[in-house]
Amino acid sequence: MVTGPAPLSLSDLAACLQLDQQALGGLWTESQWRTELQEASRPGVGLWQGEALVAMACGWLILDELHITVVAVDPQWRRLGLGQQVLAALLAEARGRAASRATLEVATGNGAARGLYARFGFRDAGIRRGYYRSGEDALIQWLDLRT
Template sequence: MISLELKLQLLTSKDLSAILELDQACFGGLWTMEGYQRELGSPNSDLIGLFSSISQTKLLGMGCFWSILEEAHITILAVHPQYHRQGLGQALLYSLLQTASDRGLERATLEVRTSNLAAISLYQKFGFKTAGRRRRYYQDNGEDALILWRSDLQQPQFQATLTDWHIKVSQQLSKYSWQLLG
């Protein structure tokens, strides 16, 4: 069986058109080109892309977090709809949490639509707990957001947890012939 190679790497301005294409496919145009340019230029923002040389959609997914004091505030986790339910979201979330831990951040937080059960399930698998609710948070339809929270990114046991996740993520990806490089 042939493995399809996946690579996680920081996004740069040369990736802008692919970023905008993915944003459109996933969110219908959540952020503008200027918004992404600000993210790419900010020292407090990590924007990670998931690439495959095999696919015609080279940028299969992306994740972003802001470093705010000791916290990683995850702002985006997106996988191209064509590649949902293959473990790519897990790979991105793992990478975001690994990067946040490497940066010395202690906690991770995010908002998620209350109706997005697949995303909520993914976040719960990675140890996120519900910390609250933002009423009518989403402007497009007035839907509430759950505030999810994960602490302990600097605790010794978190490194062991990351190792376990890497194994689980790799196993999930291999079911769909994906192989995470590096």
């Protein structure tokens, strides 16, 4: 049974690193994860299956904007709505902290993520050419949190 969403903290560092590796191929270093988990302006939420972190979403609050930095689901747990749960929890946290907008970058070829974000109302606002290590472009998307 999956539990959460629960706030992520520095005590979840190892679990975040493991899920990052499984779901994203090691997007961030341990140092980057420490920063993400320690700073109050960087909310994060996770879903757990026992001791295993199976989904997470993190962001960075800058003034009244949430910059979503990661949404990840363990490949064995995909297509079960867990991405929706952690993203909804992160957006609710941002609204609770008076954020009025949310933004993110998503790989142009990541249809599953683009579909998830579209269900929440995110809209394309631009493109970052060669944004990812692979050279793939990223779509810049925005969501108005006041509606």
